[in-house]
Amino acid sequence: MRVPHGRVTMPDGTFDMPFYRRMHALVQGWQTLDEIPADRLPNADDRAACERLLHLEARLIDGLRLEAWLALFTEDCAYWIPADVAAADPARFVSWEFNDRRRLEERVERLEGGRAFSQIPITRTTHIYSNIEMLTHGQDGMEVLCNFLIQANLLGRVSQRAGWNGFLLRRTEAGWRIVLKRVGLFDADLSQHNNSFTL
Amino acid sequence: MTLSATQADGADTARGRYDGYFRPGYAHRDIYTAQDVFDQEMLHLFGTTWVYVGHESEVPALNDFVTRTIGRRPVILSRGKNNGLHVLINRCTHRGAVVCRQAQGNAARFVCGYHAWTFGTDGKCLGVPLSHAYGPDFDMEAQNLHRAARVESYRGFVFASLNGEVMPLVDHLAHARRYLDEWIDRGDCLPVVVRAGSMRFETHANWKVIYDNAGDGYHPPFSHISMLRVFARRYGDVDMQYYSGNFDEAPLISRDLGNGHTLLDQRPSMHAQSAWERQHVMPGREKMWEALSEKYGEGPAREMLDASTGSGLNLNIFPNLLIIGNQIQLLEPLAVNRTVVHWFSTTLDGAPDEVNALRMRMQEDFPSFGEVDDTAQFEACQTGMECVPEMPWIDIRRHMNTDAGHRGEDGIWTEPISSDQHMRCYLDAWRRIMNAGAARACDDA
Known part of the structure; x- marks a missing residue:
């Protein structure tokens, strides 16, 4: 077995109570967003760069290149799959998953260790992102909302997942990176089957 | 190799209808795969015993409700006047439509969408539009929603039974009551609240396959090797790493709590000196420790944070309530090979x-x-059992013949954690209840 994610890198300030309040407020903002205010519309270059990042992110998942996928996330990132559709407070309400960087690395490590029975055989996916909307988040941040459709096949059974993603992106020296990927399944509060692949 | 009804009845009429599905150390696949067995379970098992329907904290205020099932029957758990709890059969007494179609909410009355027959939170029929057409003898009270024959709460856990003759709930819980108490009182006796959402997994398997697993202390190091490896490599000897070597010799036990209820107790190994110190790392661990130890001091903080760790108990209350870690699992059978597991x-x-x-x-x-x-x-x-008729028997022999069991000082039969006694115990209760149901149905016919 390869040991690709041995490092444990946790910057200060993640997953404390103020973090939960920021996340909750961010999502509430998305759920009540009307027309994007003119002063938050990104310039064409930033918009194009962020779109490229999203398309790369989807392509790496579908290609099962999860280590390269992880590299798109910041050290203080979160990968979040809520279990509700009402923007509940994640400090008081359970999610399907709410992973910090360390837990996300563990997730990938588990999947790539060859003994995760939920992914034997592995679920094949095709991610389609559409309805992409962007609004600036301070000087070097971008909020991205998009709809997603995931066509999946496990053990010959075809199934779909759908919903909307909320991304928070950050401009770094290495380019745009993902601070938050929030996978909002449109039926998150209803029964799910095997979602142990990368959504 | 399907057992027909006549084979199962056997030549010996003194035997129960369901005895043929078992032989020492084995259970027949039909109890997991046969449609008629499933139908009879919904009738004779879920229709006669105590079934967990919800937690009182899910319906804290007047007119709060959640919708659940008893077997496959849709029911409403509602909070009525004087703090009363009602479990109503969610089927209109008129044409049979499901009346309340929301998962939860607050409503003073339930109005059927079809013809607007209207019922109170206690099921009382409050209105039937244009009722004159039913003639002068129309009896509104006879139109009430049906109610579970018995509803009892044990310290917030609400159970219902369609059988008015069922034994009192505390008798039914038997030794499970003690462990339910320990689970409830664990977090400094702070009240447990069940309003923090749930996960629902739909599984293509019979509900008992999941119940089997809930008391299976044999599978963890094998089924969960991917998880255990990640945590071992990152965090060393943390919780659940005791599943290695001959883990039957570790202080991990399986207990027969009576009436099909069982327990896996992992606490001595999982928690050791400090549950908080033993736990592998959760998102936010360092930050929460910092905040609480600064505010309250390290000792009190450690005690508070113990309540954030898993309980170390797998408490299985037959047939549909599984307490695992800090979650309440409820099994909802949808079909013979489809089940929703609510966490x-x-x-x-x-x-x-x-x-x-x-x-x-x-x-x-x-x-x-x-x-x-x-x-x-x-x-x-489920697939293997369904698809290989030549191999009908399921193996449940572990620790049947090893003399490894003993009766504890508290009178509870105890075996090593990897024992199959969980399956033997609950299937015994299953057989007893199903046989009694079949005998009653026979008498009625």
Whole structure:
């Protein structure tokens, strides 16, 4: 077995109570967003760069290149799959998953260790992102909302997942990176089957 | 190799209808795969015993309700006047439509969408439009929604039975009551609240395949190797790493609590000196420790944070309530090979926000890293059992003949953790209840 994610890198300030309040407020903002205010519309270059990042992110998942996928996330990132559709407070309400960087690395490590029975055989996916909307988040941040459709096949059974993603992106020296990927399944509060692949 | 009704009845009429599905150390696949057995379970098992329907904290205020099932029957658990709890059969007494179609809410009355027949939170029929057409003898009271014959709460856990003759709930719980108490009182006796959402896993497996697994202390190091390896490599000798070597010699036990209820007790190994210190890392661990130890001091903080860790108990209350870690699992049979497993998460009323936030992350830990692998095994079992008629018998022999069991000082029969006594015990209760149901049906006919 390869040991690709041995490092444990946790910057200060993640997953404390103020973090939960920021996340909750961010999502509430998305759920009540009307027309994007003119002063938050990104310039064409930033918009194009962020779109490229999203398309790369989807392509790496579908290609099962999860280590390269992880590299798109910041050290203080979160990968979040809520279990509700009402923007509940994640400090008081359970999610399907709410992973910090360390837990996300563990997730990938588990999947790539060859003994995760939920992914034997592995679920094949095709991610389609559409309805992409962007609004600036301070000087070097971008909020991205998009709809997603995931066509999946496990053990010959075809199934779909759908919903909307909320991304928070950050401009770094290495380019745009993902601070938050929030996978909002449109039926998150209803029964799910095997979602142990990368959504 | 399907057992026909006549084979199962056997030549010996003194035997029960369902005895033929068992032989020492084995159970027949039909109890997992046969449509007629499933139909009879919904009737004779879920229709006669105590079934868990919900937690009182889910319906705290007047007119609060949640919708659930008893077997496959849709029911409403509602909070009525004087704090009363009602369990109503959610089927209109008129044409049979499901009346309340929401998962939860607050409503003073339930109005059927079809012809607007209207019922109170206690099921009382309050209105029938244009009722004159039923003639002068029309009796409104005879139109009430049907109610569960018995509803009882044990310290917040609400059970219902369609059988008016069922034994009192505390007798039914038997020794499970003690462990339910220990689970409820664990977090400094702060009240457990079940309003923090749930995860619902739909599984292509019979509901008993999941019940089997809930008391299976044999599978963890094998089924969950992917999870255990990640945590071992990153965090060393943390919780659940005791599943190695001959783990039957570790202080891990399986207990027969009576009436089909069982327990896996992992606490001595899981918690050791400090549950908090033993636990592998959850998102936010360092930050929450910092915040609480600064505010309350290290000793009190450690005690508070103990309540954020898993309980170390797998308490299985037959037929549909499974307490695992800090979650309340409810099994909802949909069909002979389809089941929804609800994982209700819990918070502690009055605990620091940091503790409850960690409890949320903790309650996502096993479902996303472990339950998904269990589900793969459930579905593999169901497929194998359904598709190979030449091999009808399921092996439940572990520790049947090893003399490894003993009766504890508390009178509870105890075996090593990897024993199959969980399956032997609950299937025994299953057989008893099903045989009695079949005998009654025979008498009625």
